[in-house]
Every structure is written in C-alpha cells, then in structure tokens.
Amino acid sequence: xxxxxSFGGDEHLFVECDESMSLEAFFKSLSMTxxxxxxxxxxxxxxxxxxxxxxIKFNPDIIRPGDMLxxxxxxxxxxxxxxxxxxxxxxxxxxxxxxxxTHETLMRFRERHQDPQATDIEYAARxxxxxxxxxxxxxxxxxxxxxxxxxxxxxxxxxxQMVDRPRQIQVPKYLRPRTDTPKLTIGYxxxxxxxxxxxxxxxxxxxxxxxxxxxxxxQKTSYLRDFMVFFRPGDIVKFKPIGREEYDHTxxxxxxxxxxxxxxxxxxxxxxxxxxxxxxxxxxxxxINGR
Amino acid sequence: xxxxxxxxxxxxxxxxxxxxxxxxxxxxxxGAMDRLALRAANLIVGNDEGxxxxxxxxxxxxxxFTRDALIAVTGADMPIKLDGEEKPSWTGLNVKSGQxxxxxxxxxxxxxxxxxxxxxxxxxxxxxxxxxxxxxLGGFKGRAIAKGDELPVGNATSGKEGxxxxxxxRRRPGMPAELRVLPGLYxxxxxxxxxxxxxxxxxxxxxxxxxMGYRFRGGRPLQFVERDQPFGAGSDPSNIVDSCxxxxxxxxxxGTEPIILHRxxxxxxxxxxxxxxxxxxxxxxxxxxxxTPTRFVKVDMDGALKARADRAALLDRIRxxxx
Numbered sequence: 001x002x003x004x005x006s007f008g009g010d011e012h013l014f015v016e017c018d019e020s021m022s023l024e025a026f027f028k029s030l031s032m033t034x035x036x037x038x039x040x041x042x043x044x045x046x047x048x049x050x051x052x053x054x055x056i057k058f059n060p061d062i063i064r065p066g067d068m069l070x071x072x073x074x075x076x077x078x079x080x081x082x083x084x085x086x087x088x089x090x091x092x093x094x095x096x097x098x099x100x101x102t103h104e105t106l107m108r109f110r111e112r113h114q115d116p117q118a119t120d121i122e123y124a125a126r127x128x129x130x131x132x133x134x135x136x137x138x139x140x141x142x143x144x145x146x147x148x149x150x151x152x153x154x155x156x157x158x159x160x161q162m163v164d165r166p167r168q169i170q171v172p173k174y175l176r177p178r179t180d181t182p183k184l185t186i187g188y189x190x191x192x193x194x195x196x197x198x199x200x201x202x203x204x205x206x207x208x209x210x211x212x213x214x215x216x217x218x219q220k221t222s223y224l225r226d227f228m229v230f231f232r233p234g235d236i237v238k239f240k241p242i243g244r245e246e247y248d249h250t251x252x253x254x255x256x257x258x259x260x261x262x263x264x265x266x267x268x269x270x271x272x273x274x275x276x277x278x279x280x281x282x283x284x285x286x287x288i289n290g291r
Numbered sequence: 292x293x294x295x296x297x298x299x300x301x302x303x304x305x306x307x308x309x310x311x312x313x314x315x316x317x318x319x320x321x322g323a324m325d326r327l328a329l330r331a332a333n334l335i336v337g338n339d340e341g342x343x344x345x346x347x348x349x350x351x352x353x354x355x356f357t358r359d360a361l362i363a364v365t366g367a368d369m370p371i372k373l374d375g376e377e378k379p380s381w382t383g384l385n386v387k388s389g390q391x392x393x394x395x396x397x398x399x400x401x402x403x404x405x406x407x408x409x410x411x412x413x414x415x416x417x418x419x420x421x422x423x424x425x426x427x428l429g430g431f432k433g434r435a436i437a438k439g440d441e442l443p444v445g446n447a448t449s450g451k452e453g454x455x456x457x458x459x460x461r462r463r464p465g466m467p468a469e470l471r472v473l474p475g476l477y478x479x480x481x482x483x484x485x486x487x488x489x490x491x492x493x494x495x496x497x498x499x500x501x502x503m504g505y506r507f508r509g510g511r512p513l514q515f516v517e518r519d520q521p522f523g524a525g526s527d528p529s530n531i532v533d534s535c536x537x538x539x540x541x542x543x544x545x546g547t548e549p550i551i552l553h554r555x556x557x558x559x560x561x562x563x564x565x566x567x568x569x570x571x572x573x574x575x576x577x578x579x580x581x582x583t584p585t586r587f588v589k590v591d592m593d594g595a596l597k598a599r600a601d602r603a604a605l606l607d608r609i610r611x612x613x614x
Contacts, residue, residue: 006475006476006478007473007475007567007592008473008475008476008537008539008540008564008567009473009537009538009539009540009566009567009568009569009570009595010473010569010570010571010592010595010596010599011537011538011539011570012537012538012540012567014475014476014534014535014537016534018521018532019521019524019531019532020521020522020523020524020532021521021522021523021524021532022522022523045311045312046311046312046314046315047315048314048315048535048558048559049315050533050534050535050559051523051532051533051534052523052532052534053532053534053535054535055534055535055537057311057314057537057538060596060599061599061603065592065596066592149533149559150315150316150317151314151315151316151317151535151557151558151559152317152533152557152558152559152560153317153425153426153557153558154316154317154318154423154425154426154428155316155317155318156317158533165522170523172525172526173525173561189525189561190523190524190525190530190532190533190561191522191523192523192533197317198425198426198427200425215426217416217426217427217428217433218427228417228428229316229317229318233315
C-alpha cells in the first residue's frame with residue numbers, strides 16, 4: 001500500500017493511501033494526518049482525513065507546492081511504522097428502522113431507484129442475501145461501525161462496518177440522487193453507512209432515522225454545547241434498534257435537555273481486532289455504559 | 292440596525308472571506324464567491340477587506356436605510372438606484388436615512404456585492420459572518436435575508452463618497468469564459484482521447500449553478516480507462532472510495548457533466564475528479580450566468596502559480612488606489 005500524491009490546484013495536496021477501502025487504509029490516512037499535524041509544517045491551513053485518503057490545504061505563498069509534497073512524502077515512511085492504535089470512544093445510536101418519515105421520502109423518489117417495487121431496505125436485504133428485512137436489520141445493528149470520515153455536509157459521519165469483508169453489506173447509491181432526505185436519516189451507499197446531519201439532497205439508500213441530533217449550529221442540544229459537531233474520525237458506533245414509542249420518547253428527552261448519548265472511552269487496536277473480530281467487537285460493545 | 296429589507300432579491304446572503312478550519316468536519320469555508328469584488332467594495336467604503344457584506348445573485352435586493360451610510364456595489368453589471376436615481380457602480384455612495392437602494396436588471400456577470408461602511412454586524416459563527424444555509428450557520432439567522440429583516444451594521448471608521456475602482460482593475464470573465472485547470476486527482480481514470488476532448492470542447496454553464504457548485508454541459512462524455520472497481524467504491528466507473536474534495540475540484544459523475552465545487556463545497560464524496568480550477572480563477576466562476584460558453588484551459592503548476600501572482604498583483608493595485 002503506497003501513497004499516490006496529486007495536487008488539487010495550487011492550494012491542495014491530495015493523497016490516496018489506497019484505491020480500496022479497508023481499515024488498514026483508514027489507519028494509514030489517520031496516522032499520516034496526525035503526523036502532518038504534529039510536524040507543524042508552515043503554510044498548512046487545513047488537514048482533512050477521509051476514508052482511505054486525505055487532503056492538505058496549504059498556502060502556496062508560504063510554502064511552494066513542491067516543498068509541501070516533499071515534506072509530506074518524508075513523513076510517509078515514519079507514519080507507516082506507527083502502531084495502528086487509537087484512543088477513541090464507542091457510542092450507542094438509537095435507530096428507528098423503517099420509520100414513516102424516510103418511508104414517505106423514499107416513496108416520493110421511487111422512479112430514481114433501482115427497484116421501484118421495493119423499499120430501500122427491502123432492496124438492500126435482498127441483494128445482500130438476507131431472507132428477511134429483520135435479518136438485515138439484525139446484521140446492520142449487530143456489529144459496530146468505524147467512523148472513517150466526517151464530511152460531505154456539516155458533521156455527517158461515514159461509517160465502515162467492522163466485520164470481515166465477505167460479511168460487509170454493500171448497496172449501490174440511488175440511480176439519480178434525491179433532492180430531499182430527512183434530517184438524521186440512516187443512509188447506506190457502497191460499503192458505508194451514514195447519518196444525514198441535516199435535511200437535503202442525498203443518494204444513499206434510506207433505512208431508518210435516529211432521534212439523536214448530531215449537528216446543532218445553535219449549540220442548544222445538551223451534549224453539543226461545547227461544539228456543534230458530534231462525530232470525530234475514529235469514533236466507533238453501535239446502532240440500537242428502537243420502536244416508535246422509544247423514538248418519540250427520546251425526541252422529547254432531547255428537546256427537554258435530558259438525553260445523554262451512551263458513550264464510553266475505549267482504546268482500539270487494529271491488530272487485536274483482526275485476530276478475533278467477533279470477540280473484539282463483543283468486548284467493545286460490552287463497554288457501552290460499562291454494561 | 293441600518294438597513295431594512297423591502298425585497299430580498301433571489302438569494303441574498305451575508306458573506307465575508309469565509310471560515311477556514313472546519314472542512315475536515317464537512318463545514319466549508321464559504322464566503323464571497325467573487326472575493327476580489329467583495330474586497331474592492333470594502334476598500335471603497337473604508338472597511339477592512341474582510342468585512343461582511345451582502346452577496347446577491349442575478350436579482351438585487353431592495354433595502355431601506357434607517358440611518359445615513361456610505362455604501363458601494365461591485366461585481367456584476369446591474370444598474371444601481373437610490374430612490375430610483377441611477378448611481379455608479381464600484382464607487383462610494385452616500386445614502387441618507389430613509390433612502391431606498393434598488394437595482395435594475397442584470398446585464399453581465401452573476402453576483403453583486405454590497406458593502407456598507409462599518410460592515411454587516413451579524414454574530415460571528417466559527418470565526419466568520421458568512422452564511423452557510425445548509426447548516427443554518429452564520430449570516431443573518433443562518434439563512435438568506437428575507438422581507439422585513441433588519442440588518443445590523445457596525446460603526447463606520449473612515450471612508451468618503453466618490454472614491455472608485457478604475458475600470459481597468461475590475462476583473463470579469465471573458466466570452467467564452469476561460470477557466471484555468473490543473474489536471475490531476477483522478478485524471479488517470481479517463482482515456483488520452485478524453486483528456487484532449489475535455490480541453491478542446493466548448494462547455495456551457497448549466498442551470499444547476501450555485502454557491503456549492505457549478506455544473507457544465509455540452510462537451511463530449513468522458514471515456515473511462517477500464518478497471519475492476521476497487522472495494523467500497525461503487526459500481527459506476529466514475530465512482531471512487533469517498534474521498535475529500537478540493538475547492539475548485541471538477542467531478543464528472545457518470546463522465547457526462549463536470550461540476551466545479553465552489554465556496555460552499557461538500558467536503559467529500561464518491562465521484563472521481565479530473566483536476567482543479569486554479570485558485571486565481573475561482574472569483575470568475577462566481578460571475579458566470581447559466582448558458583455562458585466556457586473553455587477549460589490546461590495549465591501546469593507553474594501556470595497556476597503565475598495566475599495566482601497576477602491576481603495578487605491586481606489586488607495590490609486596487610489597494611493602492613485607496614491607500
């Protein structure tokens with residue numbers, strides 16, 4: 001896995017760690033971006049990690065593009081020796097699968113879908129060889145997910161399923177993107193799950209909705225008072241299926257400032273994870289709220 | 292407050308020079324699409340170059356001033372009226388309390404910039420007053436201005452009527468518009484023939500053109516180099532594993548219609564990109580109307596840096612008029 005370097009105009013250095021998605025590629029991107037941050041290269045203005053690549057915005061009036069490239073290339077070999085271990089957190093996200101709001105929206109955009117006769121989740125279950133939608137939901141909520149990128153729009157997490165590749169869910173995006181997606185929709189495209197932080201256009205399949213806000217520009221939500229964006233790259237997420245009653249209740253609790261997401265600090269070691277994926281995940285899940 | 296909105300125009304937002312530092316969380320830099328025009332408007336009225344002004348696209352707003360003010364309008368060519376009387380653009384104008392600023396029909400360009408001495412004094416959000424409507428962040432209550440809004444203006448420092456940016460220093464797109472592009476990113480995904488076609492063909496700005504991105508039509512579709520799609524990328528040959536998107540990067544979903552991401556860019560996604568418009572030409576895109584014929588002009592990094600230096604020199608010449 002060797003980096004590919006390219007310039008995005010005169011202000012961006014674009015670095016692809018791997019063409020394919022994997023946790024190894026993500027960790028390489030993460031360790032490179034951490035190393036670039038630590039090295040405090042003059043002229044760097046933004047460091048943006050992505051799933052299997054990253055981007056550095058720089059001011060070419062301060063550092064010549066060629067020098068920028070050499071500085072980052074010099075970091076590559078050191079960064080590749082970094083242990084793939086991070087101190088992070090695991091968060092439980094309640095999800096109301098097959099909710100009425102995403103259902104209403106997906107019905108409005110049926111002509112843009114691969115399978116207009118089915119719902120998004122029925123389609124996803126079928127093409128991933130699950131006998132029933134319930135089996136599919138059990139798989140989606142059955143393993144943790146790794147936040148491998150935050151972006152697209154404000155605070156939207158891309159999440160990578162923490163199972164071995166043959167078990168990973170894959171679905172195509174809509175044939176043509178929708179012009180509307182409800183806020184807090186749980187989406188799916190390619191091998192990534194996401195949570196739409198705001199209402200707007202989108203091309204990911206829609207499976208459900210969470211009552212838990214993840215972006216609040218007014219910073220009124222109790223757990224978003226310090227910063228308006230909830231997710232950070234490296235966060236680990238576990239979905240918890242809930243029904244209408246708990247959904248409504250949680251919405252009320254959030255509005256009243258009483259809702260606190262279940263979060264625990266954890267250390268994630270990619271090598272340990274790969275030795276025993278299911279066992280490692282079970283340990284991680286056990287740490288949510290110390291249960 | 293200093294200006295009451297009688298009519299907001301089509302989409303008029305408070306913008307300054309943006310909020311760098313949050314793109315890694317999906318919050319774009321934002322700010323004036325035509326930065327040079329906003330800087331010039333601020334210089335004319337004696338503001339800091341980065342003070343917040345109004346950016347109006349295609350249709351100007353109608354504003355009633357509730358106190359005396361010094362203003363300037365730059366950018367697109369759109370007749371400026373004070374109580375119905377036409378006034379010069381790119382020039383400092385005294386406005387009396389009670390007077391109404393309005394605009395005629397757009398002639399050329401796409402966006403005007405209205406600077407008011409003292410600057411639009413909305414609260415600062417993440418270091419900037421720029422409006423990011425999708426995130427309901429910054430600007431006037433996180434949205435475009437609306438009828439009945441009362442815009443707060445800060446205290447003016449200096450500045451006097453009649454100062455103006457000379458015609459020769461007002462930068463406008465040519466016809467056809469020419470945008471300089473540094474090929475790169477996923478340029479290798481399309482064939483040699485498509486490399487050539489992309490720069491040979493004449494494109495046209497599509498109706499889907501806004502602060503987030505400008506779409507173009509009319510050139511030949513790009514042909515992809517065959518490959519097995521990498522895991523996680525998606526099945527279309529134009530798909531990649533979702534990556535960051537540079538400002539100015541040109542993605543071509545399905546290989547058909549290039550989209551140049553602008554100041555309110557999405558920070559990443561799953562479409563391959565053929566290259567990036569050089570930073571010096573980003574201002575020009577903000578002045579393109581739908582249907583404007585456009586050529587992409589290939590440059591290397593030296594060309595991109597030369598363009599950057601030329602633009603910086605132009606800004607310095609504008610500054611020297613006011614110092």
